[in-house]
Amino acid sequence: MQQVASAPPAHPPTHVEEPSTGLNNRKVLMWAFLGSDCMFFGALIVSYLVYRGRWQGHPVPTDVFDIPYTSVSAFALLMSSLAMVLALAAIQRGDIRRLKIWLLTTAGLGLVFIGGQIFEFTTFGHEGLTLGGNTGGTTFFVLTGFHGAHVSLGIAWLLSLFVQAVRGQMAQARSLDVEIAGLYWHFVDIVWIIIFTVVYLIPI
Amino acid sequence: MATATARAAPRAGILARPVAPMGIWSWLTTIDHKRIGILYELTAFIFFLIGGLEALLMRSQLVQPDNTLLGPGQYNALFTMHGTTMIFLVVMPLSAAFFNYIVPLQIGARDVAFPRLNAFSYWVFLSGGVLMNLGFLIGAVPDMGWFAYSPLTSSQFSPSVGVDFWVVGLQVLGVASLAAAFNFLVTIIQMRAPGLSFMRMPLFTWTTFVTSILIVLAFPVIAVALIELMFDRLFGSTFFNVTPAAAGAAAAGGDPILWQHLFWVFAHPEVYILILPAMGIVSEVVPVFSRKPLFGYPFMVYAVVSIAFLSFTVWAHHMFTTGLSAIAMSFFAASTMLIAVPTGIKIFNWISTLYGGSIALKAPAMFALGFIAMFTIGGLSGVMHASPPVDTQQQDTYFVVAHLHYVLFGGSIFALFAGIYYWWPKITGRLLGDGLGQLQFWLMFIGFNLTFGPMHFLGVDGMPRRVYTYSPGMGWELWNVVATIGAFVIGVSVLVFIFNAFKSLRTGERAGDDPWDGMTLEWTIPSPPPHYNFVEIPTVAGRNPLWLQKHPELAGRHVPGADPIATDTGHSGSEGSGAESHDGHHAVHVPDPSYWPLFAGAGIFVAGFGVLLSAGGNLSLLAVTGVGLFIVIVSIFGWSLEPVNEPVQA
Amino acid sequence: MTRAGSLRPRLITLSCAILFAISAGGCTQLANPSAPQSTVFPGSDWGRMIQDLYGLIFWMAVVVFVGVEGFLLYTVIRFRRRREGEAVSQTHGNTLLEVAWTVVPSIVLLMIAVPTISTIFIGDMPPPVTTNPVRVTVIGHQWWWEFRYPDLGVVTANELHLPAGRTATIEVTSADVIHSFWVPKMGGKVDAIPTRINTMWFTPDAAAVGEHFGQCAEFCGLQHANMRMRLFVDTAANFDAWVQQQRAPASAAAAGDAQQGAELFQRSACITCHTIKGTNAQGTIGPDLTHVGSRTTIAAGMIDNTPENLAHWIRDPQGVKVGNKMVLPQVSESDARLFAAYLQSLR
Numbered sequence A: 001m002q003q004v005a006s007a008p009p010a011h012p013p014t015h016v017e018e019p020s021t022g023l024n025n026r027k028v029l030m031w032a033f034l035g036s037d038c039m040f041f042g043a044l045i046v047s048y049l050v051y052r053g054r055w056q057g058h059p060v061p062t063d064v065f066d067i068p069y070t071s072v073s074a075f076a077l078l079m080s081s082l083a084m085v086l087a088l089a090a091i092q093r094g095d096i097r098r099l100k101i102w103l104l105t106t107a108g109l110g111l112v113f114i115g116g117q118i119f120e121f122t123t124f125g126h127e128g129l130t131l132g133g134n135t136g137g138t139t140f141f142v143l144t145g146f147h148g149a150h151v152s153l154g155i156a157w158l159l160s161l162f163v164q165a166v167r168g169q170m171a172q173a174r175s176l177d178v179e180i181a182g183l184y185w186h187f188v189d190i191v192w193i194i195i196f197t198v199v200y201l202i203p204i
Numbered sequence B: 001m002a003t004a005t006a007r008a009a010p011r012a013g014i015l016a017r018p019v020a021p022m023g024i025w026s027w028l029t030t031i032d033h034k035r036i037g038i039l040y041e042l043t044a045f046i047f048f049l050i051g052g053l054e055a056l057l058m059r060s061q062l063v064q065p066d067n068t069l070l071g072p073g074q075y076n077a078l079f080t081m082h083g084t085t086m087i088f089l090v091v092m093p094l095s096a097a098f099f100n101y102i103v104p105l106q107i108g109a110r111d112v113a114f115p116r117l118n119a120f121s122y123w124v125f126l127s128g129g130v131l132m133n134l135g136f137l138i139g140a141v142p143d144m145g146w147f148a149y150s151p152l153t154s155s156q157f158s159p160s161v162g163v164d165f166w167v168v169g170l171q172v173l174g175v176a177s178l179a180a181a182f183n184f185l186v187t188i189i190q191m192r193a194p195g196l197s198f199m200r201m202p203l204f205t206w207t208t209f210v211t212s213i214l215i216v217l218a219f220p221v222i223a224v225a226l227i228e229l230m231f232d233r234l235f236g237s238t239f240f241n242v243t244p245a246a247a248g249a250a251a252a253g254g255d256p257i258l259w260q261h262l263f264w265v266f267a268h269p270e271v272y273i274l275i276l277p278a279m280g281i282v283s284e285v286v287p288v289f290s291r292k293p294l295f296g297y298p299f300m301v302y303a304v305v306s307i308a309f310l311s312f313t314v315w316a317h318h319m320f321t322t323g324l325s326a327i328a329m330s331f332f333a334a335s336t337m338l339i340a341v342p343t344g345i346k347i348f349n350w351i352s353t354l355y356g357g358s359i360a361l362k363a364p365a366m367f368a369l370g371f372i373a374m375f376t377i378g379g380l381s382g383v384m385h386a387s388p389p390v391d392t393q394q395q396d397t398y399f400v401v402a403h404l405h406y407v408l409f410g411g412s413i414f415a416l417f418a419g420i421y422y423w424w425p426k427i428t429g430r431l432l433g434d435g436l437g438q439l440q441f442w443l444m445f446i447g448f449n450l451t452f453g454p455m456h457f458l459g460v461d462g463m464p465r466r467v468y469t470y471s472p473g474m475g476w477e478l479w480n481v482v483a484t485i486g487a488f489v490i491g492v493s494v495l496v497f498i499f500n501a502f503k504s505l506r507t508g509e510r511a512g513d514d515p516w517d518g519m520t521l522e523w524t525i526p527s528p529p530p531h532y533n534f535v536e537i538p539t540v541a542g543r544n545p546l547w548l549q550k551h552p553e554l555a556g557r558h559v560p561g562a563d564p565i566a567t568d569t570g571h572s573g574s575e576g577s578g579a580e581s582h583d584g585h586h587a588v589h590v591p592d593p594s595y596w597p598l599f600a601g602a603g604i605f606v607a608g609f610g611v612l613l614s615a616g617g618n619l620s621l622l623a624v625t626g627v628g629l630f631i632v633i634v635s636i637f638g639w640s641l642e643p644v645n646e647p648v649q650a
Numbered sequence C: 001m002t003r004a005g006s007l008r009p010r011l012i013t014l015s016c017a018i019l020f021a022i023s024a025g026g027c028t029q030l031a032n033p034s035a036p037q038s039t040v041f042p043g044s045d046w047g048r049m050i051q052d053l054y055g056l057i058f059w060m061a062v063v064v065f066v067g068v069e070g071f072l073l074y075t076v077i078r079f080r081r082r083r084e085g086e087a088v089s090q091t092h093g094n095t096l097l098e099v100a101w102t103v104v105p106s107i108v109l110l111m112i113a114v115p116t117i118s119t120i121f122i123g124d125m126p127p128p129v130t131t132n133p134v135r136v137t138v139i140g141h142q143w144w145w146e147f148r149y150p151d152l153g154v155v156t157a158n159e160l161h162l163p164a165g166r167t168a169t170i171e172v173t174s175a176d177v178i179h180s181f182w183v184p185k186m187g188g189k190v191d192a193i194p195t196r197i198n199t200m201w202f203t204p205d206a207a208a209v210g211e212h213f214g215q216c217a218e219f220c221g222l223q224h225a226n227m228r229m230r231l232f233v234d235t236a237a238n239f240d241a242w243v244q245q246q247r248a249p250a251s252a253a254a255a256g257d258a259q260q261g262a263e264l265f266q267r268s269a270c271i272t273c274h275t276i277k278g279t280n281a282q283g284t285i286g287p288d289l290t291h292v293g294s295r296t297t298i299a300a301g302m303i304d305n306t307p308e309n310l311a312h313w314i315r316d317p318q319g320v321k322v323g324n325k326m327v328l329p330q331v332s333e334s335d336a337r338l339f340a341a342y343l344q345s346l347r
Ligand code: HEA
Pocket: B147, B271, B272, B274, B275, B317, B318, B336, B337, B339, B340, B341, B343, B344, B345, B347, B375, B376, B377, B378, B379, B380, B381, B382, B383, B384, B385, B386, B387, B391, B394, B395, B396, B400, B403, B404, B407, B408, B411, B412, C064, C068, C104, C105, C106, C108, C109
């Protein structure tokens, strides 16, 4: 080993060296986070399933469900994923105008979903399904509530991207930021498909 | 280490960039993985003293039957806090300390993938540890045992806010562990030096990697369980409550067994989160001190991976007395026994590494050998538990207490001390005294066996765990006395270590770059390593690159022409002169310090504190939680607006 | 640099420690037979099945233990460093060996797993001896035990009586938090879980006639340590006599302190929590006291059932057992003596 302590390094100093896999660090982080979040929702869904059909007293979730209504908001969320794909495609093309449109559409559809959920929660509450009433109410509200919180976080994220786009801070080079937000958004969407199926659709 | 001399006035970001190179602020704002590692190490060690003190108090109470030194409430609080502290505030963060300090060095990186997230993890960990222990101040200490079985934790049976301290503290610690695990996962996947393929990674890096995966997958489950418990306690939901909220109301319908499943789905992987890093350390120490590469490296890797996988399939072995079906019991018995196979592979490979080697019985090696010997005992008592009918006699007796200390103390703690003795010279630039190290080892080894060996007999003689007192005439007197004496011997051994550490820092022998004739990249750079670790990132052409480079004659498989470490790695040449010779190296960029991780951590503390305030019944105090979360959000904004590096204006 | 001189004593100490551990391990099998809660001196069929399995696993473990620790010790002594810079041949592994130490432990484990699983299923099936079983419902309370014999109409607390040679079917549940029913001599423990009923069975041996200790084995709050119980295995005749006695309503106190105590009892807070069959006392919060005088201990096996202890308990239950659920206004010393006399007379 030679003595090089006094010689500066040969190539230009960069902090982030070439990643070993060629993937972006933040993207790998998001994937790891989503893996973790799978377990989070898994545990919540299991908590729901454990009590499913063993609920005591009334009303229980299946008494108050309005499946057509919820299907509409689920559809809105599903469509938002499509808009998200278009937003990503736009920035990858460098089309910031379309990026803004589709980001706003995605967030808007997300808001439709959240609005629907707020309305649903209030209605259910009026019909007597409460957090503390029975295990049905408990597991239903906590599961869907935490999903709603995830969606809300996603909306905030999308809107912050939108604001940056409006302020002219988004460019093709930042498509990764949109891609990562998109990963999160699609994940939250898929989780809803599972929740919707398990909680609302499959009969007891 | 004057690293920030030529820093211009900060430009972007909300706050001015911290610039102090030394002093308290430099530690508060550091995002250097090495300093964070030291912070973890120190904090965890202090918690070790606290947890050990709690244990000594318990042992003093149990020294004789019908003792009245402690009351039942105090004793119950002590074992709860002792177990929780040792697991979450000692062994996990001590492992994290080495993840932080050593892994980037072993993979040839300048830092972790997300340095500020790393600092954030530490501050959140500290917040969680403080929140957990805050109950001592107001006399409401958690007292329901470290697995907190419902419905004992419900507000009906535990109205005191003690349980809330535990719930909030653990939840916050979970955030810290997750943040750290994400970071190490990405670091190891992404930041390996060129040529350092997965199958060339040092085993400690491997176990860090696998442990991180376990954390990522297991902690969300306890997060959910804690959220559910918190909702039950604060908002009257009925996840685990069986009894009606008010007399005459319908039964709540909750099932307390749900808690047990959620808890152990988390907590069994958790015990492997505690042991895998320890196994990684032993896998580093054993080869170096026998001057042989690790025997059966690929099998060691497969074993780690299969242990991790199996650890998710065995959780119900903690529930053999809860009335599982015969099928379920058989399944969990079989899967539990299966774990002994990959673990055995590791034991046999370590011994085979030693076999035919030239074993230097220095302190790190002694602790590693102690690990192998003691962990085997703990593993074998584990296999005894794995048989459900047998376990119904052992569950909740001191036999289990013996098992868990043989694996956790004889395993994790011994290995962590091996790691401390092994890497101390790299971290401080000075050696720990070997004579004192030997003394500490033998005191600890003997004290440990005196304390926990007799607990096997106590268990077989039917002494239940978690009892603050027992009657005379149960045949438990003798072994309790022996165990208590042993515990104080361990205490003395810890004092010897503390003395050794202080002595080393003041007058210890200079270590030089490579005091042990090491094999891996961390020994190619000065001790302590310069701020930027590697002047130039090395290129690795094999397992144990440094070993191959130093002893090409020993490594039969050395390919001529391919240098094991291609580029120069910043070896100073002046043995023992430490970092000073590297002063003035600003050309290599490392991330700058930042206030935001500290602020975000403080925000989490405030948020957790708000939950505790409202646990008294006044839910409007949840506003404090809101304030805390607001601080977190502001910090994250500040954080993302702040560039990783300030531009240098020379 | 190893100081060769000091190496040997170290190794000797190490070997001694290991030897100690081995012999200590051996003692586990030869555990203290006089410990009343010992888990390895079974007094029932089910207990013996567990014990057989434990013996098998234990000796397997001893073999593995001696093998592994011996190999380790031998290796460390044989290959300790004798001088610096020794040349060491760099072996990297051996696939055949790896296969060997995958397969051999698997075989050992299989030898444990098969009898384990068959024992699990035996325990899960109806008991092998079913003629004239005794059915008991065990209900855990913070911090005492309620025993009900639904077929015999007997309700008692903290002291369980079973006939030798007849299979006992135990149904375990809880009134509040999780407890665990455990009389080590008879076999393993079963958790008492609210809303659930867990069952187990065992047949006490004829040789097990006598008193056995048991204890709550799941942490259940403040006084978990003092949630103890006794099992009396009786001969058939004694058991029948005991049942007859327990079924009878409370013996009416004829005169004296006991009779005064009875009147006092009916006027006191006691009746809100305790049942004494055939009287106004029908509370269910505390143990059934109908035949409390026939028990050998009170307060869940904590203290002997003597007049002094009883009086002390009634005057200061919180002093005897901090935090227990018997909370009542201060009782005067003389009243306490009367209560004690009355309760002692309830045989
Ligand atoms: C570091 C932590 C750690 C580790 C590594 C382990 C490892 C194991 N544990 Fe342990 N365990 C705990 C920590 C740990 N445990 C804790 C904290 C508790 C108590 C929780 C509480 O209640 O508070 C507990 C409790 C516990 C129970 C529940 C007991 C009860 O409450 O009734 C069981 C039951 O099966 C069990 C089994 C095992 C097994 C089979 C292993 C195996 O992984 C061990 C494998 C190792 C070996 C077997 C030795 C080496 C192998 C060979 C030399 C090969 C040859 C061997 C054979 C052929 C047998 N453990």
